[in-house]
Amino acid sequence: MLIMHIVGARPNFMKAAPVMDALKPYPHVQQMLVHTGQHYDANMSAVFFKELGLPEPDINLEVGSASHAVQTAGIMQRFEQIVLETRPDWVLVYGDVNSTIATALVSTKLGIPVAHVEAGLRSFDRRMPEEINRLITDQIAAKLFTPSADGDKNLLHEGVPAQKIHLVGNVMIDTLIRLLPAAETRWPDLQSSYALQQYGLITLHRPSNVDDLDMLRKILTALNNIGERLPLIFPVHPRTHHKIAEHDLGHLTTHIQFIEPLGYLDFLAMQKHAAVIITDSGGIQEESTYLGVPCLTVRENTERPITIEIGTNQLVGQDMALLRLSVEKILAGSHKSGQIPPLWDGQAGKRIAKILAA
DSSP: OEEEEEEOSHHHHHHHHHHHHHHTTOTTOEEEEEEOOSSOSGGGTHHHHHHHTOOOOSEEOOOOSOOHHHHHHHHHHHHHHHHHHHOOSEEEEETTSHHHHHHHHHHHHTTOOEEEETTTOOOSOTTSHHHHHHHHHHHHOSEEEESSHHHHHHHHHTTOOGGGEEEOOOHHHHHHHHHHHHHHHHHHHHHHHTTOSSOEEEEOOOHHHHTSHHHHHHHHHHHHHHHTTSOEEEEOOHHHHHHHHHTTOGGGOTTEEEEOOOOHHHHHHHHHHOSEEEEOOHHHHHHHHHHTOOEEEOSSOOSOTHHHHTSSEEEOTTOHHHHHHHHHHHHTTOSOOOOOOTTOSSOHHHHHHHHHHO
16 A cells, blocks of 8 residues: 655644554555655744654645635646556545645546545634635545544534544644753753743744735734844744735834744743743644643634633634734743643554554
8 A cells, every 4th residue: 555645735744653663563555655745844834744753755846825716736747646556555645735735626626535634624714724725625635534523523513424534633733742951951941042931832834924014013013022122032934024024114123033943842932931932833732731831823713612611722813902812821820721622642643654554
């Protein structure tokens, strides 16, 4: 049995690693790793492979950055030949990036069954490109591996047959649990390098926040104000960095410490010790919930509602007054402690492997 794993962006790498590792003990299973090259910067890609223990990709499509249409089409064109040559028994796609929908479409049209890891998540906001990717992938996938019970509910509501759906838990948490001890060994050097005591950690990259000039200006102004009260560390995404420079907004960031994008281990250590995390990332909502760190999400909705219902996450939308107030409450000790969701136990990859290998 040949199982082909598709990765293209950093969140995919954290999800694929535990599944690939869990499939190794099955002697009848061969594995192939295809990197679409959606994230092509070394800081955004290569360092993650090394730290996660992922093998070098068997194939790198090297599609690079482009508009959604151009990038998706480019992946489809280059991937089709790979599938025709290798004829895998399963194609595993992860998350909700363009690589996921592009390779799922190609595989399904060629009669290759697709399994979607992290299926069923919904923001119910079709303005988000990721939501379109999630919806279409889940409709054409033959197996759907969900991280939480709300994913099962969403899929059943959309008419997906129950026998296709498997509640397995969160593979990102598998990786977090495995590598947290290694990340903690990085903390003393990080604390010394950045003079860290109490601090907030920031990540922002979504178009609704960084492509809209007025919104970006409002967010930076609010963060700069918070930075007068709490030191802020911002490992800045290349896209976000470009937008700040393009619009000459540096004067709004005097109380924000920008640093280069971090590898997985360093960033995990920074999350673990932060007083608060301010983000628009989906995966960080999950990781902060597991770590018990307060998370303020600068979005109007989330496809991970369990992080709000029982975790440490809070949506602040684009209300910068609410963002500032929420940070003050957290610093005053007034925030929910949260719980770890069911099946976020480090065994999700093994559950997926058992189902596929059978």
